[in-house]
Amino acid sequence: MKRHTALVLLATLASLAAVGLFAGFSVNSFLQTPVAPDGEQLVMIPAGSPLQRIAERLEKSGVIGNADYFTLLARWQGTATQVQAGEYLFAEPALPGEVLRRLVKGDVRMLRITLPEGLTLRETAQRMADFGLCSLDEALAVVANPELLERYDVPATSLEGYLFPETYTLRSNSRVEELVEAMLVQGKTRVQSDMLEAAKRRGLDRHQLVTLASIIQKEAGNNAEMPLISAVFHNRLRAGIPLQADPTVIYGVADFDGNLTRRHLATPTPYNTYQMRGLPAGPIANPGEAALRAAAWPAEVDYLYFVARGDGTHQFNTTLVQHNRAVRRYQLGR
Incomplete structure (x- = not known):
């Protein structure tokens, strides 16, 4: 009886040793074997996700080989609660430890x-x-x-x-x-200091500079014409002539439907530069650097008018007679 009990105990210990050896081998293999995902894999980790669920997502995406082992690794390293939310891109073979480091670092896409x-x-x-x-x-x-x-x-x-x-x-x-x-x-x-100084010499503060630049941005079809358009507006401001810029009118119309009418032009708003002299109440868009520079440094010309040619460029003129002739040619087709 004692001999039988001893044999059973030895067999049990041997089995446990074998299981432990196998488990140790499996864990070591898991840690030492890079896993290559099938192409690029985007794994989204929502904020507050449990570690086990994160590991299961990674395993399902082919980024790691075993979710349970990955969870054990994170707990053993003390990083189980340090995984950051976000969208992660996996494309290259990586060891589980490398994957975990990316998640803890927040190395998101x-x-x-x-x-x-x-x-x-x-x-x-x-x-x-x-x-x-x-x-x-x-x-x-x-x-x-x-x-x-x-x-x-x-x-x-x-x-x-x-x-x-x-x-x-x-x-x-x-x-x-x-x-x-x-x-x-x-x-x-x-908006650098030299730009502000140039604007100041022309009577504009920073807000007015940005406002003018936004109008130039909306009017210009290309960057090359911005200094010319700027010159027209500067010349009009200096002469006390309304800017008459359509984009400012449009900005002041609630729910504009794309059709600018005479009624719109005749309706006073804080942005309707047909009905006021000077600049509108504020910027009408976010201007880029070219428009800002053009607002600060306009071209040295005496133009007061411009009209769209229909090809992305404008015809610039000094007198109203010239302008009306250009309008008939390019806008009315006469």
């Missing part, structure tokens, strides 16, 4: 978002929403945050005109606030 020149504040917010950074309401709430005006020294009651248009690189888990603040930093950086 990088995104590039291009915000073109000439977008209004609302259009910029819509682009952010379309890109998937947030909802439109969230973007509008951020760009309407009055605290940003003081924090980034915006001399206005709105961020309109001060979000610099450019291509920005962001982490996939970035908040929309980060993008807006990056745009504000660029907007302030690009």
Whole structure:
């Protein structure tokens, strides 16, 4: 009886040793074997996801070979609660430890978002929403945050005109606030001291410079003509002639449907430069650097008028007679 019990005990110990040896071998193999995903794999880790669920997502995507072992690894390293949310891109073979380090570091996929020149504040917010950074309401709430005006020294009651248009690189888990603040930093950086000095010599402060640049941005079909368009507006401002810029009228029309009418031109608003002298109440879009520079350094010409030729360029003239002749030619086809 004792001999039988001893044999059973030995067999049990041998089995446990074998299991332990196999488990140790399996874990070691898991740790030492790189896993190659099948092509590029995007793994989204929502905020607050349990470690086990994260590991299961990684295993299902072919990024790791065993979710349970991965969970044990994270707990053994003390990083089980340090995994950062976001969208991760896996394309190359990697060891489980390397995968875990990326998750803890927050090495998420990088995104590039291009915000073109000439977008209004609302259009910029819509682009952010379309890109998937947030909802439109969230973007509008951020760009309407009055605290940003003081924090980034915006001399206005709105961020309109001060979000610099450019291509920005962001982490996939970035908040929309980060993008807006990056745009504000660029907007302030690009308006350099020499630009402000040049504008000051022409009677413009920073806000007026940005306002004029936004009109130039909306009127110009190409960067090369911006200094000429700027000259027309500077000459009109100096002569006390209304700017008569259609984009300013459009900006002041709620729910504009794309059809600019005589009624629109005749309706006074804080932005209708047909019904006022000087600049409108503020910027009508976010201007790029070329428009800002053109506003500060207009061409040295005496033009007072321009009309679109229909090919992306404009005909510039000094007198009303010349301008009317150009309008008949390019706009009325006479």
